[in-house]
Amino acid sequence: MQMATISRWTLAYFGCALVALVAALALLVSGFGFPSDGLAAPRTLIVVHLLAIGWLTLLMLGALFQFLPVLVGRELAHARLTPLALVLVVSGLLFLLSGFAGLDGWDGFASEMLPVGGLLLISGFGVAAFVLFATLLRAETLPLPAAFVAVALMSVLVTALIGETLAGALAGLVGGEFSVALVTHGVSLHAGFGLGGWLTLAAMGVSYRLVSMFLIAPERKGAWPMLVFGSAFVALAGLCMALGLLLALNTSLPIVLVVAGIAAAVTVVAYLGDIAVLYRARRRKAVELHMLSALGAFGMLALGAVMLGFGLWQGTEAAIGAAVYVLVLGWLSGLGLAMLYKIIPFLTWLECFAPVMGRKPTPRVQDLVAEGRARIWFGVYFAAIVVGALALLAEMPLATRAAMGLQLVSVLFLIGQFYRARRLIDLPSPWQGQERPRLFLPAREPRRFI
Amino acid sequence: MSFPPTMELEADIRAALRTVIDPELGHNIVDLGLIYDIEIRRDGVVEVIMTTTTRFCPATGFIREAVEACVSAVPGVKEVNVELTYDPPWGAERMSPEIARRF
Numbered sequence: 001m002q003m004a005t006i007s008r009w010t011l012a013y014f015g016c017a018l019v020a021l022v023a024a025l026a027l028l029v030s031g032f033g034f035p036s037d038g039l040a041a042p043r044t045l046i047v048v049h050l051l052a053i054g055w056l057t058l059l060m061l062g063a064l065f066q067f068l069p070v071l072v073g074r075e076l077a078h079a080r081l082t083p084l085a086l087v088l089v090v091s092g093l094l095f096l097l098s099g100f101a102g103l104d105g106w107d108g109f110a111s112e113m114l115p116v117g118g119l120l121l122i123s124g125f126g127v128a129a130f131v132l133f134a135t136l137l138r139a140e141t142l143p144l145p146a147a148f149v150a151v152a153l154m155s156v157l158v159t160a161l162i163g164e165t166l167a168g169a170l171a172g173l174v175g176g177e178f179s180v181a182l183v184t185h186g187v188s189l190h191a192g193f194g195l196g197g198w199l200t201l202a203a204m205g206v207s208y209r210l211v212s213m214f215l216i217a218p219e220r221k222g223a224w225p226m227l228v229f230g231s232a233f234v235a236l237a238g239l240c241m242a243l244g245l246l247l248a249l250n251t252s253l254p255i256v257l258v259v260a261g262i263a264a265a266v267t268v269v270a271y272l273g274d275i276a277v278l279y280r281a282r283r284r285k286a287v288e289l290h291m292l293s294a295l296g297a298f299g300m301l302a303l304g305a306v307m308l309g310f311g312l313w314q315g316t317e318a319a320i321g322a323a324v325y326v327l328v329l330g331w332l333s334g335l336g337l338a339m340l341y342k343i344i345p346f347l348t349w350l351e352c353f354a355p356v357m358g359r360k361p362t363p364r365v366q367d368l369v370a371e372g373r374a375r376i377w378f379g380v381y382f383a384a385i386v387v388g389a390l391a392l393l394a395e396m397p398l399a400t401r402a403a404m405g406l407q408l409v410s411v412l413f414l415i416g417q418f419y420r421a422r423r424l425i426d427l428p429s430p431w432q433g434q435e436r437p438r439l440f441l442p443a444r445e446p447r448r449f450i
Numbered sequence: 451m452s453f454p455p456t457m458e459l460e461a462d463i464r465a466a467l468r469t470v471i472d473p474e475l476g477h478n479i480v481d482l483g484l485i486y487d488i489e490i491r492r493d494g495v496v497e498v499i500m501t502t503t504t505r506f507c508p509a510t511g512f513i514r515e516a517v518e519a520c521v522s523a524v525p526g527v528k529e530v531n532v533e534l535t536y537d538p539p540w541g542a543e544r545m546s547p548e549i550a551r552r553f
Contacts, residue, residue: 073506213504216542283542349473358516364476
């Protein structure tokens with residue numbers, strides 16, 4: 001019987017992702033990017049890509065390398081390529097950010113770095129998608145959570161291709177009417193495929209399995225989760241049609257985007273309904289902190305979706321910016337931080353204690369964390385998102401930065417908790433002498449864990 | 451050569467397996483209902499049929515190895531074969547009443 005294995009590079013992905021999150025929040029707190037600059041300003045684009053690629057995409061890829069094998073019941077294919085994907089994505093991101101700095105007029109940086117960064121990113125995402133698709137193809141059947149991941153992987157590739165074309169236009173390598181149409185209509189498609197098709201669908205797919213697993217709740221099957229997948233598929237088809245129109249006719253057809261928006265709203269409502277059923281049907285009465293914090297993230301998805309509808313109807317930068325802020329930092333980042341609070345101790349436990357299980361007493365995964373300390377900071381994080389969103393809507397930049405400052409402090413504290421889990425600091429005394437694992441690099445001697 | 455009575459040996463094996471915990475749920479694998487069957491042959495060969503709470507969980511291989519190591523160490527056991535099955539899949543109703551209450 002095939003079994004899932006430990007992904008050796010997942011913690012390195014998480015480490016890079018957390019560095020990018022801290023850097024992005026520190027920039028926002030210092031007044032760099034939106035709302036101090038416009039939504040499409042190069043400085044805002046630096047922060048947005050630091051969050052979308054540096055933080056969320058690296059986090060998601062690291063998580064998928066570990067959990068896609070769990071979803072499909074097969075080992076990760078071509079696992080040796082995962083560090084290559086990391087190097088390509090990180091170097092591509094650095095070039096991309098340098099290109100935006102060039103657009104902003106920084107000395108020593110040129111906008112021509114944008115397409116170079118885009119090419120490296122396409123290569124990195126291509127390698128990652130190859131590994132993950134090859135793993136999906138090993139599956140005898142494709143469970144619904146894995147189908148979400150498959151569609152999400154296609155979306156990340158489309159996102160990267162649109163992004164590279166945009167980079168070419170911004171660097172002056174693509175001109176004419178197409179360039180104008182692309183910059184006018186293509187940015188929203190780029191964001192839709194990236195935040196919706198890639199990050200949100202992948203998060204939904206993985207969360208279906210993780211929520212069910214952590215709460216000991218029966219997996220969702222039948223018409224309702226199919227509605228989630230089907231409506232998401234319609235929304236993405238709408239985006240694809242809009243992209244086709246843009247490429248063929250240099251134009252946009254708003255009705256297509258309206259249909260995609262309605263389908264996306266149905267997806268969110270149906271998905272949150274499913275999550276509510278999973279929580280209600282759980283056999284595990286005591287909810288651990290990561291699943292409690294995930295509730296905050298699910299709430300942010302509902303809030304962000306409503307705000308995005310309102311923002312698009314209003315058409316103001318403040319309303320759209322506030323909605324994207326809630327979706328990126330509340331929903332996706334909140335869920336990511338909540339899951340890291342469980343995944344990091346779990347991987348640490350597997351590395352340190354699983355090999356001796358059955359030979360000597362082992363602690364529980366939960367023994368690697370001290371929930372009391374982290375609980376308040378998850379609360380502060382989500383409260384700061386709500387305050388920050390209100391401040392953005394009210395166009396109060398100082399209050400916005402103060403809220404982002406609170407977010408930064410809570411993220412730093414949570415990273416401190418991840419560090420304590422990796423260093424086995426909170427373990428009860430019987431296990432205090434245990435050899436500590438490396439912080440985020442893989443074990444020195446590669447081991448097969450099956 | 452004499453072996454302990456089968457029932458006594460099974461009780462010893464179950465007691466030994468109670469030292470193996472499911473790392474995520476924090477309870478021992480016997481009371482969680484993860485051990486489906488223990489068959490003891492007269493020659494001291496033990497067949498264990500077991501499952502895990504989540505199919506394809508990364509801890510699965512380790513838990514199986516732990517069961518193997520743990521049962522092998524029980525006096526009277528000559529050989530252990532551990533079979534992993536998901537038919538039927540584990541459900542919370544398989545837990546012992548005491549664990550279910552604390553869950």
